[in-house]
Amino acid sequence: MNQETLENKLIVFTVNENEYAISVEQVGSIERVLSITRVPSAPPHVKGVINLRGVITPVIDLKSKLHNESTEYTEQTRILIVHLETITIGLLVDGASDVVDIQRDQVEAPPETVHSNLLDYINGVVRLPKRLLTLLDINRLLYGTEQQEIRQE
Amino acid sequence: MDTSQYLTMFVDESMENVETLYEQLLELENNPTDKSIIEQIFRAAHTLKGMSATMNYSQLADLTHTVENVFDAIRYDRITVQADIMDYLLETVDYMNEMVEDIANGGDGARDVSRLVSILKEIEQGEFVGESSSDEISQAELAATSTDLHLDEFQLAILSESKDQDYQSVQINVTLSEDCLLKGVRAFMVFDILEKAGEVIHTEPPVDDIEEENFDSGFTVVLITEETAEELEAKLYKVSEVEEVNVAPFSVNEYTEEQVESTTNEEVKKVEEKKETKSKNNAQAPQAVASQTIRVDLDRLDTLMNLFEELVTDRGRLEQISSELKNPDLEETVERMTRVSSDLQNIILTMRMVPISTVFNRFPRMIRQLARDLDKEVEIEIIGAETELDRTVIDEIGDPLVHLIRNAIDHGIEMPDERAENGKNTTGKITLEAYHSGNHVFIEISDNGAxxxxxxxxxxxxxxxxxxxxxxxxLTDQQAYELILASGFSTNKEISDVSGRGVGLDVVKTTIESLGGSISIDATPSEGSVFSIQLPLTLSIISVLLVELETEKYAIPLSSIIEATIIHRDDIYSSHEHKVIDFRGNVVPLSDLRVMFDVERNQDAEDEYVSIVIVRKGNKLTGLIVDSFIGQQEVVLKSLGDYLTNIFAISGATIIGDGEVALIIDTNALIM
Known part of the structure; x- marks a missing residue:
């Protein structure tokens, strides 16, 4: 598999019945829900930390970050392990089951209907037959607005 | 030649060699005649030179080359060690240090060394001191004079015999150029010519070493030949990369005379040395037996530690399963595995331990310099430099110690005349002591100042x-002294160059506390002060008390716990709206961890008895209310990662027996 095709593979996951996607390159693994230890006085969207094969990994509740609700655990609930430049982090999602191939030109600007506070974290959308995938920018999701909040504190 | 792959190794080893140079130079200042020290310096300089030449850092090589020559001269008593020579030598090593650091940071290690090189050359040639005998050959390249040759009886016999048969004996010094890459090959070509011209009687270093390139840049050959010196020289200069050839007639008679002279000299010296060592008794530390070592990347040790931690977690599970199954064979095996893995844990931990001398060693030089700058007289004593600490702690503790020592010299030690007035020895003294006690390492910095x-x-x-x-x-006296560690406090009104630097000692305190340690100060007016630092042995494995808050498990480091106790609800009092208890005659404030950590309460009914962990920070005590104690455990401290930083009252996390994560409480944040 060459770099070109790898870049265009997306992992699709659901949060609140919306379909989101991130590049397969960023995803280290997809885990069933492990026991999560709550971290007191952490930001509200931080669900806690897990033991990911010996490494303490923070878990972010995407539903609380994107939709201000907290995730209810079901059989389908998964933790996406995402590697960013310096950190590894888990994303709690309602389900992750699909990998899609897209072409770069299939990415469009987000439609007007997307909630404004989401716009900060979105790279664009991909229209597929009967589906709409929202491309998330994890870096901005983690550090974008939050960094400023911490500084203000 | 591509040398980049060797760069890390070069930097590591060079730093070690520079460190040795510093250490031994200071040592030499105290024992200027100790040959073993001179040998060590010579060896370190020699290695450094060889490596830097190979790595193409020519200026560093030049500088070390001249230092090496100076010590060669000292070694053979052509010059004697004097204070002003020491100054230049130390300055030179400072230069080397800078160059190596520059290389480590990606620079080219280039510095203008010409001034030092010329001074060192003067020193080496004895001109600087002006008391070296003039007939001594001055150029280092020609250091291999006949006295350096070690001919045996048989060789001497051949030489004198050949002289009788009208052959001439010559001594040939060949110097290859510094950047010569295939020294062995060039040497072979030289030998090829010489063997055609006559018979090689002796070489210095031995032929085997020359073949294996175990020589610097030059070697010496004693040859019996019919050819003239000019002919030989001309032939040898045809070999490429031969920089210098020196052919001189060799006289057996002169050689034997010189040998006799130098051996008697040496014998006399040996007798003198023996006397000296006897009188000094055990001033000289016994030579440490060099153990075999290999270098290991710290990352690999960390990985090993992580893997081991997983093993421990799995071991916990196995133990649980085996106790449920009650199969004797399984139980026995698991028990054995437990024993083996705890041995393994000890080994892994000790692998990460480094003697504190790696930090202490740079202080004598620093103190020397500081004392000079301030016109004070200070000596230093180091005790317990072999005390071992985890690498991670070692890396962090250097700067705080530097700060404290600066402070001690600047504020502690008085000016010499002031000391004399008070009837004290004009030379102040700073003592650095390190020792183990329990699960802690103590470092004490004491001075006999004001x-x-x-x-x-x-x-x-x-x-x-x-x-x-x-x-x-x-405040008690001790509490008052500790005010100097408080932020916003600095006794020097003007920022002094030495201990000021715009930051106070509060930085020291913060750093030490962030390492899980503590610092205390004691002082006696006009007798001196003592700064004691207490540090955990290792940052990676700590003993904790596991406690439960409802269903959540937390770990409290044992090092900060005074006592875990259970008291009756009626024994809790209220004072200024704070809950307090009477703990062995002290009033101790209480703080409910379940409230601090927003733990969801499942049961509203208050228990009749309350579990309390008494923790300490300095002299202050606080009682932490928990639901129950689980027990004591050794755990591996892990960080929460770069994303979750500055979480209130949590210093890290650990993985406990069942594979779950338990957070480690930073009790310092909870003590008011």
Whole structure:
């Protein structure tokens, strides 16, 4: 598999019945829900930390970050392990089951209907037959607005 | 030649060699005649030179080359060690240090070394001191004079015989150019020519070494030949990369005379040395037996540690399964595995331990320099440099110690005349001591200076608003001294070059506390002061008390716990709206961890008995209310990662037996 095709593979996951996607390159693994230890006085969207094969990994509740609700655990609930430049982090999602191939030109600007506070974290959308995938920018999701909040504190 | 792959190794080893140079130079200053020290310096300089030449850092090589020559001269008593020579030598090593650091940071290690090189050359040639005998051959390249040759009886016999048969004996010094890459090959070509011209009687170093390139840049050959010196020289210069050839007639008679002379000299010296060592008794530390070592990347050790931690977690599970199954064979195997893995844990931990001498060693030089800058006389004593600490702690503790030592010299030690007035020895003394005690390492920095003036300290603290006058009254002496560690406190009005630097000692305190340690100060007016630092042995494995808050598990480091106790609800009092208890005659405030950590309460019914962990920070105690104690355990401290930083009262996390994560409480944040 060459770099070109790898870049265009997306992992699709659901949060609140919306379909989101991130590049397969960023995803280290997809885990069933492990026991999560709550971290007191952490930001509200931080669900806690897990033991990911010996490494303490923070878990972010995407539903609380994107939709201000907290995730209810079901059989389908998964933790996406995402590697960013310096950190590894888990994303709690309602389900992750699909990998899609897209072409770069299939990415469009987000439609007007997307909630404004989401716009900060979105790279664009991909229209597929009967589906709409929202491309998330994890870096901005983690550090974008939050960094400023911490500084203000 | 591509040398980049060797760069890390080069930098590591060079730093070690520079360190050795510093150490041994200071040592030499105290024992200027100790040959073993000179040998060590010579060897370190030699290695450094060889490596830097190979790595194409020519200036570093030049500088070390001249140092090496100086020590060659000292070694053979052509010059003697004197204070002003020491200054230049130390300055040279400073230069080397800078160059190596520059290389480590990606630079080219280039510095203007010409001034030092020329001074060193003067020193080496004895011109600097002006008392070296003039007939001594001065150029280092020609250091291999006939006295350096070690001919045996048989060789001498051949030489004198050949002389009788009208062959001439010559001594040939061949120097290859510094950047010569295939020294062995060039040497072989030289030998090829020489063997055609006559018979090689002796070489220095031995032929085997020359073949294996175990020589610097030159070697010496004694040859019996019919050819003239000019002919030989001309032939040898045809070999490429031969920089210099020197052919001189060799006289057996002269050689034997010189040998006799130098052996008697040496014998006399040996007798003298023996006397000296006897009189010094055990001033000289016994030579450590070099153990075999290999270098291991710290990352690999960390990985090993992580893997081991997983093993421990799995072991916990196995133990649980085996106790349920009650199969004797399984139980026995698991028990054995437990024993083996705890041995393994000890080994892995000790692998990460480094003697504190790696930090201490740079202080003598620093103190020497500082004392000079301040016109003070200070000597240093180091005790327990072999005390071992985890690598991670070692890396962090250097700067705080530097700060404290600077402070001790700047503020502690008085000027020599002031000391004389008070009937003290004009030379002040700073003692650095490290020792193990329990699960901790203690480092004490004591000086025999003026001590700390309590009144002055409290006055400044009040002026700067650190405390109020009433509070100052109530302080014990020790608490008052510790005010100098408070933020916003600095006794020097002007920022002094030495201990000022715009930051106070509060930085020291913060760093030490962030390492899980503590610092305390004691002082006696006009007798001196003692700064004691207490540090955990390792940052990676700690003993904790596991406690439960409802269903959540937390770990409290044992090092901060005074006692875990269960008291009756009726024994809790209220004072100024704070819950307090009477703990062995002290009033101790309580803090409910379940409230601090927003733990969801499942049961509203208050228990009749309350579990309390008494923790300490300095002299202050606080009782932490928990639901129940689980037990004591050794755990591996892990960080929460870069994303979750500055979480209130949590210093990290650990993985406990069942594979779950338990957070480690930073009790310092909870003590008011």
């Amino acid at each position: 001590g700390i003036n309590r009144d002055k300290i409290t006055e400044i603290a009040i002026n700067k608003g650190v405390i109020t006058a009433e509070e100052a009254e109530a």
